[in-house]
Amino acid sequence: MSEHGTAATSLASTVSEGIGAALAPVDAELARRFPGDPGTRQPVHTVYVPGDAVTEDTVREWGEAALALLDQHAPDAASLAAVLGLGDELAGPVHDRVRAKLEREPVEDLRIDFEDGYGPRPDAEEDAAAAHAARLVAAACGTEGAPPYMGIRMKCMEAAVRDRGIRTLDIFLTGLMEAGGLPEGLVLTLPKVTYPEQVTALVRLCEEFEKARGLDNGRIGFEIQIETTQSILGPDGRATVAPMIEAAEGRATSLHYGTFDYSASCGVSAAYQAMDHPAADHAKAVMQVAAAGTGVRLSDGSTNVLPVGSQAKVHDAWRLHHGLVRRSLARAYYQGWDMHPGHLPTRYAAVYAFYREGFERAAARLAAYAGQAGGDVMDEPATAKALSNYLLRGLDCGALTGAEVARHSGMTRADLDTLTGRPGGAR
Numbered sequence: 001m002s003e004h005g006t007a008a009t010s011l012a013s014t015v016s017e018g019i020g021a022a023l024a025p026v027d028a029e030l031a032r033r034f035p036g037d038p039g040t041r042q043p044v045h046t047v048y049v050p051g052d053a054v055t056e057d058t059v060r061e062w063g064e065a066a067l068a069l070l071d072q073h074a075p076d077a078a079s080l081a082a083v084l085g086l087g088d089e090l091a092g093p094v095h096d097r098v099r100a101k102l103e104r105e106p107v108e109d110l111r112i113d114f115e116d117g118y119g120p121r122p123d124a125e126e127d128a129a130a131a132h133a134a135r136l137v138a139a140a141c142g143t144e145g146a147p148p149y150m151g152i153r154m155k156c157m158e159a160a161v162r163d164r165g166i167r168t169l170d171i172f173l174t175g176l177m178e179a180g181g182l183p184e185g186l187v188l189t190l191p192k193v194t195y196p197e198q199v200t201a202l203v204r205l206c207e208e209f210e211k212a213r214g215l216d217n218g219r220i221g222f223e224i225q226i227e228t229t230q231s232i233l234g235p236d237g238r239a240t241v242a243p244m245i246e247a248a249e250g251r252a253t254s255l256h257y258g259t260f261d262y263s264a265s266c267g268v269s270a271a272y273q274a275m276d277h278p279a280a281d282h283a284k285a286v287m288q289v290a291a292a293g294t295g296v297r298l299s300d301g302s303t304n305v306l307p308v309g310s311q312a313k314v315h316d317a318w319r320l321h322h323g324l325v326r327r328s329l330a331r332a333y334y335q336g337w338d339m340h341p342g343h344l345p346t347r348y349a350a351v352y353a354f355y356r357e358g359f360e361r362a363a364a365r366l367a368a369y370a371g372q373a374g375g376d377v378m379d380e381p382a383t384a385k386a387l388s389n390y391l392l393r394g395l396d397c398g399a400l401t402g403a404e405v406a407r408h409s410g411m412t413r414a415d416l417d418t419l420t421g422r423p424g425g426a427r
Contacts, residue, residue, distance in 0.1 A: 034293035039422030041396045043108035044351050045338045050117040051129040063106030065341035073314045083315045084322050098348045109149040115191050130168045134175025141183040151187035157198035188222040194230035196247035221251045227258025229265045241290035252296045255287050259301030275324050299335035300328040307342035318346045325350035355394030362387045363409035388419040
């Protein structure tokens with residue numbers, strides 16, 4: 001008889017205890033390597049602005065320029081829906097939310113660029129630009145309309161620009177500390193990574209800065225840009241994304257796909273370099289599997305087709321961008337890059353339509369799952385978690401309201417946080 005009840009068993013308790021002891025290191029390794037999603041808000045995009053071009057008015061100017069384009073080329077819900085192929089039920093809510101977003105928070109994640117978008121400059125000039133960037137970020141944090149995430153992209157760890165990149169990072173972080181400390185929404189980006197050792201080098205830099213300024217160990221995290229073939233497949237034929245995540249020692253926050261550098265490194269001609277090229281899909285599939293469960297998030301790249309010129313050209317560029325963003329969302333790439341203010345209307349239109357068109361169905365499935373009420377789909381806990389994450393992402397970006405979600409699912413945001421394992425308060 002089992003000590004737990006009347007069911008008969010044959011194995012002594014020492015067998016289970018022995019297996020538990022043998023697997024304890026594996027349990028610890030799983031917890032370390034695969035902690036799951038961090039449960040915080042993920043921005044829907046990243047806007048890159050060169051370090052010499054960014055000002056305290058940049059975000060406002062992007063929002064105003066995006067609104068002007070929207071008013072000129074799709075001034076009402078019907079015209080935007082006609083351009084993008086939105087259904088009648090989505091047209092009004094999407095158009096209204098896009099306008100409100102561009103007025104309230106046009107940029108969710110601002111990256112001040114000291115790499116390709118900035119280029120080589122005299123040291124004194126880049127020193128001054130890095131210090132200026134720190135002052136701008138420090139002054140903007142917490143102000144109305146400011147991006148919740150801001151930071152810089154430094155130069156890479158290759159020998160020719162390594163010292164310059166390190167110095168720029170040091171000046172920027174030091175400037176933030178002198179202005180009051182590192183903001184919660186700080187994001188740093190390491191480009192053109194080819195070997196895990198380059199990631200390790202940035203980890204050491206972060207550690208040294210934390211020691212020098214009395215910060216907690218691990219306070220500084222960073223993104224890894226995947227834009228070289230070596231970051232997908234090493235010279236020995238092994239996939240290299242996972243070793244790069246491991247080399248970050250828990251500091252990697254996301255992987256960003258670099259559309260044009262990666263395409264060029266694969267030999268793709270300029271006319272065919274795009275987010276939906278087969279070479280891009282392969283790289284992003286490798287990234288996705290490597291990052292799954294690690295808490296490291298994914299960002300797609302960008303299109304360089306800008307919505308400028310005649311109305312016909314603007315509409316064509318909008319349709320292209322909207323379709324690419326929708327494609328990324330369907331493939332679980334919930335973030336991407338935007339290169340021009342004209343990309344903002346279609347970024348938010350695609351994101352809002354994606355969440356609004358499916359939220360009633362997702363909410364109903366969650367309600368059935370929570371109430372064990374059956375229905376035409378029988379969901380498992382993993383699917384319920386995915387449905388909850390879908391609704392939470394819609395809430396985070398402004399596509400949905402808490403009242404809408406509660407009305408259709410019977411759940412509060414706190415209930416959704418519990419289902420996904422979020423700590424709550426992810427805003």
